[in-house]
Amino acid sequence: MQPILSVHNLNKYYGNQVGCKNMNLTLYPGEVVGVVGESGSGKTTFINSISGNLIPDSGKILIETGNETIDFLEISESLKRLLIRTELAFVHQNPRDGLRLDVSAGGNISERLMSIGQRNYGNIRQTIFKWLDKVEIDKSRVDDFPRTFSGGMLQRLQIAKNLVTSPKIIFMDEPTGGLDVSVQAKILDLLRKLVRELNLSVVIVSHDLAVIRLLADKIIVMKNGEAVESGLCDQVLDDPQHSYTQLLVSSVLQV
Amino acid sequence: MIELNKITKKFTLHNQGKTNILVFNNLNLKINPGEIVALTGPSGVGKSSILKMIYGNYVFQSGQIKINNHNIDHKYPRNIIELRKNIIGYVSQFLRVIPRVPTIEIVMEPLLEINSDQDEVREKAEKILLKLNIDKNLWNLSPLTFSGGEQQRVNVARGLIRNYPCLLLDEPTASLDSVNKDIVLNLINEKKDSGSSIIGIFHDEYSRKYLNAREIDITKISNAK
Numbered sequence: 040m041q042p043i044l045s046v047h048n049l050n051k052y053y054g055n056q057v058g059c060k061n062m063n064l065t066l067y068p069g070e071v072v073g074v075v076g077e078s079g080s081g082k083t084t085f086i087n088s089i090s091g092n093l094i095p096d097s098g099k100i101l102i103e104t105g106n107e108t109i110d111f112l113e114i115s116e117s118l119k120r121l122l123i124r125t126e127l128a129f130v131h132q133n134p135r136d137g138l139r140l141d142v143s144a145g146g147n148i149s150e151r152l153m154s155i156g157q158r159n160y161g162n163i164r165q166t167i168f169k170w171l172d173k174v175e176i177d178k179s180r181v182d183d184f185p186r187t188f189s190g191g192m193l194q195r196l197q198i199a200k201n202l203v204t205s206p207k208i209i210f211m212d213e214p215t216g217g218l219d220v221s222v223q224a225k226i227l228d229l230l231r232k233l234v235r236e237l238n239l240s241v242v243i244v245s246h247d248l249a250v251i252r253l254l255a256d257k258i259i260v261m262k263n264g265e266a267v268e269s270g271l272c273d274q275v276l277d278d279p280q281h282s283y284t285q286l287l288v289s290s291v292l293q294v
Numbered sequence: 295m296i297e298l299n300k301i302t303k304k305f306t307l308h309n310q311g312k313t314n315i316l317v318f319n320n321l322n323l324k325i326n327p328g329e330i331v332a333l334t335g336p337s338g339v340g341k342s343s344i345l346k347m348i349y350g351n352y353v354f355q356s357g358q359i360k361i362n363n364h365n366i367d368h369k370y371p372r373n374i375i376e377l378r379k380n381i382i383g384y385v386s387q388f389l390r391v392i393p394r395v396p397t398i399e400i401v402m403e404p405l406l407e408i409n410s411d412q413d414e415v416r417e418k419a420e421k422i423l424l425k426l427n428i429d430k431n432l433w434n435l436s437p438l439t440f441s442g443g444e445q446q447r448v449n450v451a452r453g454l455i456r457n458y459p460c461l462l463l464d465e466p467t468a469s470l471d472s473v474n475k476d477i478v479l480n481l482i483n484e485k486k487d488s489g490s491s492i493i494g495i496f497h498d499e500y501s502r503k504y505l506n507a508r509e510i511d512i513t514k515i516s517n518a519k
Contacts, residue, residue, distance in 0.1 A: 274350055274351050
């Protein structure tokens, strides 16, 4: 099996300041890779640099579409935009960053469908209902504006909006970050189900080790912009080898 | 078949004075298909560490672990993920699940990895839950509020719903009453008879005898004493 996404020696600087340095990642179809580390460790810079939100200074990003390998940093801007609308998806920590608040819930979900050329109103409407159902939002809310939704509902709407075109690779930056724990559990359950049902490939950033343990197959531990340890998720968490990972794991409060 | 050849395992605690703890030096172990090996010895001697090395949770410094001729090699996490999907099953001591997910779905999950027929998988999950005396009324509830014994049986149901060629059991009967203990032991015997290589930790003599297990006293081969 070929990796669907591979990142080689990626570097991103802000002036002299290191954003992330020498980063590598291999993501196989159906796999979830977690990126952890304290605030300021470069997690968000890394995920933004591999998803098209930021332009890295150097490195290579290869995306396997099935028929060809795309060199993500070398392709034209228009092809890149197309990829971002179709094969890639990005779920923000704050759903307000990923949604249009002055467009109805249904309108938000249909945006990506229309951008890939779907025009039949009936079909689009049906797909919208299917996805509202998947993310457990009542159908009667389809024409409501997102600003009337709760935080948990907004996050589920953002997930639906992103997954509706069956993207191959999904990037998530702290998707359960601002949510209270009961809503967080529901979103985690939803994400796990979707990963299995749709064989999603996911890169997820979180500072919450428990979230990563439940979702991820592999893990990258970052500190000061670099990966200090990476590998099988429960191995790195159960038997961490690097002193920083040991510190991180032993600092988690037990409930 | 599970094989451990010349395994060295040590822990280095970087933040606690760089303490080195050598647990195993030259550990050798082989579990044949249709065989149950029971690890014995006082706690802290390294019984769980052996299971965790086989499952890939723990790294080892030198030596070789082979599962049906596949190497456990942490340089290739993908291979370990595949082995867990297809070859190695693990019943841990404690249930670790997402809050609010119903029991039935937790039990179905490992089988859904290889079988996408929801109805068929649900039927199998119901069967094993019935066998393990988990009341029907509990199936749609999260097991996090269940009693210790019930949680353990849900964990067993999840671990034994599939037929893995290799099975690791970490005290699967620890908090069960005698009736449910026998039910779980019978299920384990069924797996053995179907040809699984099984290695486990069983806290009581009764379970080890019931399973006709080959006992290995870890005290004799462990450095952590």
